[in-house]
Amino acid sequence: MNLEDFLYHPSEWLKGTGPHSNIVMSSRIRLARNLSKQPFPNKANRKNLMDTLEVVEAALKMINYFNEAVIFHIHELDNVDRRFLVERHLMSHEHATSPEGKALVVSKEEVLSVMINEEDHLRIQAMQSGLNLTEAWNVINSVDDSLSNQLEFAYLPDWGYLTACPTNTGTAMRGSVMLHLPALVMTKQINKVLAAIAKLSFASRGFYGEGTQASGNFYQISNQVSLGHSEEEIIQNINGLIRQVIEQEEQARQALLIQNRPMLEDKIFRSLGILRNAHIISSQETVELLSMVRLGIDVDIIKDIDRKNVNELLIMIQPAHLQKIDGKKLSSSARDIKRASIIREKLGATAL
DSSP states (O other), rough: OGGGGGGSSSOOOGSOOOOOTTTEEEEEEEEEEBTSOOOOGGGHHHHHHHHHHHHHHHHTTTTGGGTTEEEEEEGOHHHHHHHHHTEEEEEOOOSSOOTTOOOOEEEETTEEEESSSSSSEEEEEEEESOHHHHHHHHHHHHHHHHHHTTTTOOTTTTTOOOOOOOOBTTTTTTEEEEOOOHHHHHHHHHHHHHHHHHTTTEEBBBTTTOOOOBTTTTTEEESOOOOTTTTHHHHHHHHHHHHHHHHHHHHHHHHHHHHHHHHHHHHHHHHHHHHHHOOOOOHHHHHHHHHHHHHHHTTTSSSSOOOHHHHHHHTSSHHHHHHHTTOOOOHHHHHHHHHHHHHHHHHOOOOO
């Protein structure tokens, strides 16, 4: 596989299936690991980084999950290619900068990816569609066990895995769930819900995680503390919290359907109408309109569009994806035109 192949092989986490997939878009487990005899990336020189890169790549090639994986050396990618991988949630914004000595390893179905020499020597992540943290954990735990047989990780009995950021110390595990919460936003309950989440020591972020704001009613919720808790306890705590949020979103959706159905239908069909007929549209407006279309599908108001198609569009309409699809760099205005064209094709333009 090469970078362009990803355009035609939809990610596992975009399938729109799995438990509570009407509200939960995806689940992710991430592990941070560092080699015991190498300085952390922020203290490493070029030779340290290249040595780590060589050792980790060799170890990953020995693991069955990565038999058909593709390896990207970040310094070999241009800005559009790097942005493309960030848009697919395969690597962080930070990993795309200062690229020397960094790599990204991605499994065939994009279930697994490994950032080498980001903030830590290894940032391993597994993603699944729907509320599926346990399955993501099973996959990543097996990979972690295999790597532990080949690499010596920095670990202390009293502290757990040592990481560049102290908040990751312990299991060094971060579990996160991407939620679509339009009804809580529309009923003006979202701020109360997010405040309650924060009090429980969970973080809420936007569509692209740390440092991003919520867009299109999508919220990424994750644990902030890993020290003193086992991986199973962390997953259990996240699942418990997410189920409460799901219940509140479902109640808000039912309230809208019972009390304000005409308003809800109007908002949903107006959104679909704009998407099916616009010839110029920004990414921000598109995400907001797709959010309403996705809600329409999930409450059975829209019956002729599949949730998977909407999920995929949320990624396809991002700037780097549009340029990869078109095969060349595009100006902002050209991207707005290309975006509208793709949306009309995918959602079925209205005949005029």
